[in-house]
Amino acid sequence: MVQEPRSVSILGATGSIGVSTLDVLGHTEDGAFTVEALTGASNIALLARQARKHKARIAVTADESRYRDLKEALSGTHIEVAAGRNAVIEAASRPVDVTMAAIVGIAGLAPTLAAVRNGGVIALANKECLVCAGRLFLNECEAHGATLLPVDSEHNAIYQVLAGHDRQAVESVVLTASGGPFRTWRREKMATVTAKTAAAHPNWSMGLKISIDSASMFNKALEMIEAQHLFQLAPEQIEVIVHPQSIVHSMVRYRDGSVLAQLGPPDMRIPIAYALTWPERAPLPVERLDFAKLARLEFEAPDETRFPSIALARRALDEGKAAGAVLNGAKEAALDGFIAGRIGFLDMAERVEAAMDALAGEPEPLALDAVEGIDRRAREIVKP
Ligand SMILES: NC(=O)C1=CN([C@@H]2O[C@H](COP(=O)(O)OP(=O)(O)OC[C@H]3O[C@@H](n4cnc5c(N)ncnc54)[C@H](OP(=O)(O)O)[C@@H]3O)[C@@H](O)[C@H]2O)C=CC1
Ligand SMILES: CC(=O)[C@@H](O)[C@H](O)COP(=O)(O)O
Numbered sequence: 001m002v003q004e005p006r007s008v009s010i011l012g013a014t015g016s017i018g019v020s021t022l023d024v025l026g027h028t029e030d031g032a033f034t035v036e037a038l039t040g041a042s043n044i045a046l047l048a049r050q051a052r053k054h055k056a057r058i059a060v061t062a063d064e065s066r067y068r069d070l071k072e073a074l075s076g077t078h079i080e081v082a083a084g085r086n087a088v089i090e091a092a093s094r095p096v097d098v099t100m101a102a103i104v105g106i107a108g109l110a111p112t113l114a115a116v117r118n119g120g121v122i123a124l125a126n127k128e129c130l131v132c133a134g135r136l137f138l139n140e141c142e143a144h145g146a147t148l149l150p151v152d153s154e155h156n157a158i159y160q161v162l163a164g165h166d167r168q169a170v171e172s173v174v175l176t177a178s179g180g181p182f183r184t185w186r187r188e189k190m191a192t193v194t195a196k197t198a199a200a201h202p203n204w205s206m207g208l209k210i211s212i213d214s215a216s217m218f219n220k221a222l223e224m225i226e227a228q229h230l231f232q233l234a235p236e237q238i239e240v241i242v243h244p245q246s247i248v249h250s251m252v253r254y255r256d257g258s259v260l261a262q263l264g265p266p267d268m269r270i271p272i273a274y275a276l277t278w279p280e281r282a283p284l285p286v287e288r289l290d291f292a293k294l295a296r297l298e299f300e301a302p303d304e305t306r307f308p309s310i311a312l313a314r315r316a317l318d319e320g321k322a323a324g325a326v327l328n329g330a331k332e333a334a335l336d337g338f339i340a341g342r343i344g345f346l347d348m349a350e351r352v353e354a355a356m357d358a359l360a361g362e363p364e365p366l367a368l369d370a371v372e373g374i375d376r377r378a379r380e381i382v383k384p
């Protein structure tokens with residue numbers, strides 16, 4: 001049976017997830033997908049190359065000052081060009097079958113919400129949408145009939161192993177964490193690391209910010225809150241276990257004692273392809289796991305003294321309300337400060353805790369401007 005082509009927009013096309021998404025599209029059958037919008041920010045040359053190669057209808061940079069550069073880079077084509085935050089939101093609101101939401105940080109929230117309001121499939125890599133605005137985001141998905149498919153590898157794994165099972169039978173979910181580059185380091189040594197060392201993830205090739213978040217385990221902290229919203233879990237149903245090989249992407253415990261897991265090589269093209277082709281599974285030429293060569297799969301409890309981010313996430317899960325938005329906004333500001341060399345690696349968790357103390361009990365933000373407001377206040381407290 002010949003199927004209609006699916007139209008796809010990629011928000012954050014020039015980033016790690018965006019590039020992998022276009023790579024996956026390149027492996028699908030000819031004519032299976034058409035590209036509507038590609039958005040980026042600073043990397044104009046790559047955005048223009050991608051738009052030409054994949055015959056996008058529109059290319060948008062979030063940086064208003066780069067309009068002319070992008071226009072010039074796409075001269076001689078019929079590809080529309082636009083620039084600025086609102087242009088990204090407008091491009092995201094064009095109706096498509098699938099939107100890959102892969103802008104980094106809370107900057108991805110407004111464009112992804114715009115895509116949600118069109119219905120269709122939202123392939124969600126941007127975990128911050130759920131961390132900062134879980135209830136708002138899910139309400140909008142329901143109101144507009146959007147299908148939310150998680151791309152974050154752990155949540156995609158859980159989504160896959162929940163499929164076809166009774167939710168009432170779920171005891172807990174177990175998020176796996178690599179432990180990052182400092183898994184075995186002493187705390188004193190962690191105090192002096194640079195952004196370059198922190199960005200060297202042992203298993204995954206990812207953007208700068210999520211790589212450093214993996215090193216501080218703030219990535220796992222965000223993922224705990226992401227899981228709470230996505231799978232409607234109580235705080236005590238969310239477990240974290242360190243698994244240094246990143247082969248088991250996460251697990252679900254059922255009430256009969258069974259544990260179901262999803263495994264695969266650490267390659268984001270697998271969850272990306274799952275979301276793009278759902279509910280089918282298309283062939284994908286990625287590495288196959290060779291179980292005879294896998295020496296061992298290890299598991300260990302996270303050390304919450306060296307990685308206080310995990311305890312901060314537990315606190316946010318328990319407090320609810322605006323705590324997710326505060327944790328994320330404070331973390332983004334602290335991370336920017338660490339990358340710029342203004343604060344140390346261990347200072348990040350201290351700054352986040354201070355913001356959570358100061359803004360404890362703030363009401364849950366249920367509109368975009370309320371989320372952005374609480375995010376701004378958290379950043380002001382951190383002021384790195
Ligand atoms: N990378 C991975 O393997 C995984 C990523 N994720 C999540 O996916 C999201 C993307 O991650 P990743 O691809 O690593 O990030 P990258 O930093 O590699 O890419 C981010 C993308 O967002 C664009 N961008 C940056 N700032 C803005 C802004 N203010 N407005 C609009 N666009 C902007 C960038 O444009 P430009 O580069 O042109 O400046 C780029 O296209 C994050 O939320 C991350 O947590 C989740 C699981 C795995
Ligand atoms: C690939 C992916 O989903 C990342 O979020 C990954 O999980 C990061 O690894 P950590 O487990 O080290 O945070």
Ligand SMILES: [Mn+2]
Nearest residue numbers: 152153154223
């Ligand atoms: Mn993840």
